[in-house]
Amino acid sequence: MQIDIKTSAVQPVRQTFSHVARRLGADKPASRYQEATLDLQPEVNFHYRPLWQPQYELYDKARTAIRMNDWYAFKDPRQYYYGAYTIARSRQQETMEKNIEFVARRALLSGLPEEQKQRIASLMVPLRHVEWAANTNNCFVTAYGWGTAITQATMYHSMDRLGLAQYLSRIGLLLDGNQGTSLVAGKAAWLDAPLWQPLRRLVEDLMVAQDWFETFTAQNAVLDGLLYPLVYRRIDARLSAQCGAGLGMLNEFAIGWFDETSRWVDATLKTAAAESPENVALLVRWVETWRGRALDALRPLAQEALGAQDAAAALAQIDAAFAVRMTKLGIGIEPAIAAQHARTEANHG
Amino acid sequence: MADTVFIAFQTNDDSRPIIEAIAEDNPHAVVNTLPAMVKIDAQGRLVIRRESIEARIGRPFDLRELQLNLISLSGNIDETDDEFILAWNA
Numbered sequence: 001m002q003i004d005i006k007t008s009a010v011q012p013v014r015q016t017f018s019h020v021a022r023r024l025g026a027d028k029p030a031s032r033y034q035e036a037t038l039d040l041q042p043e044v045n046f047h048y049r050p051l052w053q054p055q056y057e058l059y060d061k062a063r064t065a066i067r068m069n070d071w072y073a074f075k076d077p078r079q080y081y082y083g084a085y086t087i088a089r090s091r092q093q094e095t096m097e098k099n100i101e102f103v104a105r106r107a108l109l110s111g112l113p114e115e116q117k118q119r120i121a122s123l124m125v126p127l128r129h130v131e132w133a134a135n136t137n138n139c140f141v142t143a144y145g146w147g148t149a150i151t152q153a154t155m156y157h158s159m160d161r162l163g164l165a166q167y168l169s170r171i172g173l174l175l176d177g178n179q180g181t182s183l184v185a186g187k188a189a190w191l192d193a194p195l196w197q198p199l200r201r202l203v204e205d206l207m208v209a210q211d212w213f214e215t216f217t218a219q220n221a222v223l224d225g226l227l228y229p230l231v232y233r234r235i236d237a238r239l240s241a242q243c244g245a246g247l248g249m250l251n252e253f254a255i256g257w258f259d260e261t262s263r264w265v266d267a268t269l270k271t272a273a274a275e276s277p278e279n280v281a282l283l284v285r286w287v288e289t290w291r292g293r294a295l296d297a298l299r300p301l302a303q304e305a306l307g308a309q310d311a312a313a314a315l316a317q318i319d320a321a322f323a324v325r326m327t328k329l330g331i332g333i334e335p336a337i338a339a340q341h342a343r344t345e346a347n348h349g
Numbered sequence: 350m351a352d353t354v355f356i357a358f359q360t361n362d363d364s365r366p367i368i369e370a371i372a373e374d375n376p377h378a379v380v381n382t383l384p385a386m387v388k389i390d391a392q393g394r395l396v397i398r399r400e401s402i403e404a405r406i407g408r409p410f411d412l413r414e415l416q417l418n419l420i421s422l423s424g425n426i427d428e429t430d431d432e433f434i435l436a437w438n439a
Contacts, residue, residue: 007383007384008384009383009384010384029365031362031365031366032362033407076407077407078407078408079406079407079408088408
């Protein structure tokens with residue numbers, strides 16, 4: 001007897017969901033990111049208006065002055081949906097745990113002289129409150145934003161900020177031998193030390209900004225775009241030169257994270273700016289307003305960490321790089337302090 | 350058919366962007382969808398570009414990740430960090 005083995009292909013009735021297929025223009029296989037993003041925002045049948053804001057629907061495009069023809073034009077270049085995001089972050093978390101274990105075992109932070117420990121704690125630990133504010137701000141964007149393409153990514157972003165705050169707390173705990181005293185001192189400094197008050201005022205004002213796209217721009221593009229290069233490139237480098245590589249290993253996630261999320265922030269702003277000149281005008285106004293305030297708020301921190309002269313140079317370079325970055329996205333701004341700095345340099349020369 | 354090369358992948362979510370990238374970079378290639386397998390035939394030469402795949406998946410891609418879903422291939426391989434080229438060396 002002869003047995004013929006035949007293969008028979010089973011064709012699925014459809015390749016993806018109808019609403020995704022309509023967006024793709026054909027019934028073809030969609031990526032997980034597309035299926036977990038496109039057209040998931042509830043758009044109709046909001047029965048009751050919020051009591052505290054009866055002029056808006058529960059979800060309402062009018063909550064921002066930015067106008068988009070299609071709110072799903074925003075794409076996350078990292079293509080993070082829940083699965084991809086959690087897998088990526090869990091890998092990074094494993095690496096960070098190894099770094100923390102290494103730093104603890106070799107006493108790279110706990111073995112430092114008391115004076116240096118104090119210095120690192122005084123510069124790094126209060127930043128956990130900045131991260132918490134960033135978490136709150138991104139929660140706000142997630143709650144009141146429009147379109148899953150944005151709110152999905154801002155939800156991940158707000159979770160990232162909690163993680164970053166926790167890493168800063170871990171630095172404090174490594175420095176004070178798990179006593180928690182550095183965290184208490186950090187909070188006291190955040191509330192009372194003159195050094196931190198301009199930054200605290202800035203992030204607290206940001207928490208009550210009403211337009212969620214302004215919050216997004218001011219927090220994720222402007223403040224982070226100036227604070228991260230200052231803290232995690234300049235101040236981190238200075239402290240590492242003085243106190244060894246321990247701190248750098250603990251800042252590793254924040255540095256990589258900033259580069260990664262900047263791609264997403266840039267793509268989002270670029271899409272909004274490309275939509276209309278009105279959007280560009282709004283974004284320019286927001287960026288200009290918050291950039292001036294952010295630079296002022298960061299100056300005392302930079303001066304404390306780097307010394308007056310280096311702080312001025314560092315902030316000018318960071319500001320110039322930031323202006324180039326925004327201009328590339330279609331948000332044309334001039335450097336705020338580079339010109340002034342160049343004049344000073346010329347006088348010295 | 351002596352100068353035909355091919356590469357075959359399992360049909361799944363991971364290989365879909367790779368196949369799309371190959372199809373775009375090699376207009377002369379023929380994509381044959383079989384049960385649980387996608388076989389790509391090409392006359393002469395087949396190029397797989399890292400950049401094209403990365404543009405689709407939104408993360409860095411190491412061309413050696415191809416092997417995870419690779420079923421079979423034919424041709425001599427010229428592999429660099431950026432390109433994976435199949436062709437018969439004359």
